[in-house]
Amino acid sequence: MKILDSGVIYRTADTARGYNAWPSIARIDGGELAVSFSGNRLAHICPFGQTVLCTSSDGGKTWSDGRVINDTALDDRDSGILNLGGGRIMVTFFCHSAEGYESRYYESIVRSAEQLGCGDEVKKHIKDYAQLDGSVRAGGSHYIISADNGKTWGDVRTLPVSAPHGPSLMSDGTVLYVGKEMYIHDGGHVSDETKNKIKCFKSTDGGETFSEAGTIPPPFGVEYKSLHEPHAAELPDGSLLCAIRAQNITPEIYKNTFTVFLSRSEDGGATWTTPEHLDVYGSPPHILVHSSGRVIITYGRRKEPFEIRAVISADNGRTWSAEHTVNGMFIKNDDMGYPCSIETEDGSVITVYYQLFPGDGFGTSIVYSRWSID
Numbered sequence: 426m427k428i429l430d431s432g433v434i435y436r437t438a439d440t441a442r443g444y445n446a447w448p449s450i451a452r453i454d455g456g457e458l459a460v461s462f463s464g465n466r467l468a469h470i471c472p473f474g475q476t477v478l479c480t481s482s483d484g485g486k487t488w489s490d491g492r493v494i495n496d497t498a499l500d501d502r503d504s505g506i507l508n509l510g511g512g513r514i515m516v517t518f519f520c521h522s523a524e525g526y527e528s529r530y531y532e533s534i535v536r537s538a539e540q541l542g543c544g545d546e547v548k549k550h551i552k553d554y555a556q557l558d559g560s561v562r563a564g565g566s567h568y569i570i571s572a573d574n575g576k577t578w579g580d581v582r583t584l585p586v587s588a589p590h591g592p593s594l595m596s597d598g599t600v601l602y603v604g605k606e607m608y609i610h611d612g613g614h615v616s617d618e619t620k621n622k623i624k625c626f627k628s629t630d631g632g633e634t635f636s637e638a639g640t641i642p643p644p645f646g647v648e649y650k651s652l653h654e655p656h657a658a659e660l661p662d663g664s665l666l667c668a669i670r671a672q673n674i675t676p677e678i679y680k681n682t683f684t685v686f687l688s689r690s691e692d693g694g695a696t697w698t699t700p701e702h703l704d705v706y707g708s709p710p711h712i713l714v715h716s717s718g719r720v721i722i723t724y725g726r727r728k729e730p731f732e733i734r735a736v737i738s739a740d741n742g743r744t745w746s747a748e749h750t751v752n753g754m755f756i757k758n759d760d761m762g763y764p765c766s767i768e769t770e771d772g773s774v775i776t777v778y779y780q781l782f783p784g785d786g787f788g789t790s791i792v793y794s795r796w797s798i799d
Contacts, residue, residue, distance in 0.1 A: 426735075429773060429795040431753025434460055434479050434488045436782055436790035441541045443788025444468050445477070446779040447503040449590045449765040450793075454512050454574050457482050458767070460777050461504040461516050462791050464491055468537045469760065470530050472550050474501040476518050478575060485775050485793060494571075494578050498557055499523060499564055503763075505591015507632075509600070512574045515632045517584075517591035519607065520564035523554040566607060570632055584635060586624050588655050590711050590765050592632075595659045600628040601694065602635065603657035603667050622649050623669060625657070625694040638694035641667060644686050645699065646678045652686070654709035657694075660741045661718045665690040668710035668722055669700060681706045685724060687742065705748060707734055713766040713774065719798065723751065723776055725762020732756060733764045733778050737798060753794040756780045760789060773797045 437443045446469070448462035457480050464477035476495035479488045495501055499520035507515045526534065531551065538547035554562065566587035569578045586604025593601050606621035623641040628634060643649055651674050657667035667688045674682050685708055686700035703710075707726040714720055720738040722745075725731075733752040736745040751764075757780075764778040775795050782790040 426749045426751070426799070427797045428751065428753045429797060431792065431794040432486075433782065434777065434791040434793055435462070435464060435477065435491045436785075437465065438782055438785035438788035438790055440788065441543055442466060442473065444471070445791050446789055447589055447763045448777045448779060448791045449504055449506045450767045450775065450777045451506045451508045451514070452767060453480075453508050453514055454510070458485050458775070459506055459514070459575060460488070460791065461494070461506040462779070463502050463504055463518065464791075465493070467541060467543070467547070468534075470500075471534055471537065472500050472526055472547065476501050476504050476516060476569075478516075479791070480575070484769055485795060494575070495569055495581070497567075497581060498554070498561055500526070503587070503589045505589065507592050507594060507600070509570075509594070509631050510598070512572060513631060514571045514575050515568055515592065515600070516571075516578075517566070517568040517588075519566045519587040522564035523557060523562040525564070526551050527554060566604065568632070584626065585637075586626060589709055589763055590656050593656075593658045593712075598629075598631075600632050600635075601657055601659065601665065602626045602628070603641070603655045603694075605653050605655065607653075623652055623655055623667075625667075625690070625697070627694060639690065639696055641669070641688045641697040642699050644671070644702065647671060647674050647686075656709070656711050658712040658714055660714060660720060662741045664741065665694055666712060666720065666742045667697065667700075668703070668712055670708035670710065672708070680704065683708055683727065685710045685722065689742070703736070703745065705734070705736065707762075709763060711765045713768065715768055715774070715798065716772065717798075721766060721774065721798065723764040723766050725764060725778065727759040727762060731759060731761055733762065733776060733794065735766075735776075751776050751794050751796050752778070752780075753796075754780075754792065755783050757783070769795070
């Protein structure tokens, strides 16, 4: 493979709201590229996240200013984007519960805010959470839909599962969403997250409604509490492949303990194979099915050397190539990654991700690399 070029999509570094992360990319009707992400934040954990959209009309060479398309009362994190067709676009995100900000994350959020000179603003913001309606306080996994190619957006809707890059589209138009049951609530209080599973949901009406299709079992020697942030796609042979982030798994069993597992479904998501270890260091994963039939998984290597890496399969995900490095600029630390890829008109690949831009003191930017797979 060869890196063709790289650049910045959105950068507000060295400002109080200079943290931007967790992007996804899609081609929308008319040929534009669209990148959605959580932007204008104080830090990795903070109450001020917004869902931001940037577009490119020249194949990713230049990008529009960021436009806020969603800003709920809570921290809007991650962002998946999917072109549903006919001018309809789906964008996913999730929010921690208000209870989490008021207790678990409070001290670290305030400490970070005080370093940026906005501690009082953050304290007041979190105090105001007490006035929110119970259903809003609960947070959760959400999505919004645009019916006019991203110009305007509908109301916030809720799903039982969450995944950084959201759903994918199957060949028959079905929306496939495999995610973690991260936000199941009872009276506004978050349930025991360690028991939550990786589940498959599907929509046959363009994302208007979703129904549960099946559950992915845990790998040998791994509990659900170690499995997070999956992404699934339909392969050229009609099967479904799901790549799952795994962390803190048993080193006596698995050499790489921050890694990716793969599960396959041959019946449209009703049943899934026991996940197998991809045996790479890095996560979370994203799957791109290239027009050549090759399957590409990208992920962030979050230890030195910090890199965005890819493995490629020419046999529907049964065997994989050696790892390729696809980031086009130096990455300084492990607060990075969450890559998402799309094929361009000439067959090359654009991978978007986040990192501390070289030379910046703090804050992270949304960047891209364009690369060939030959």
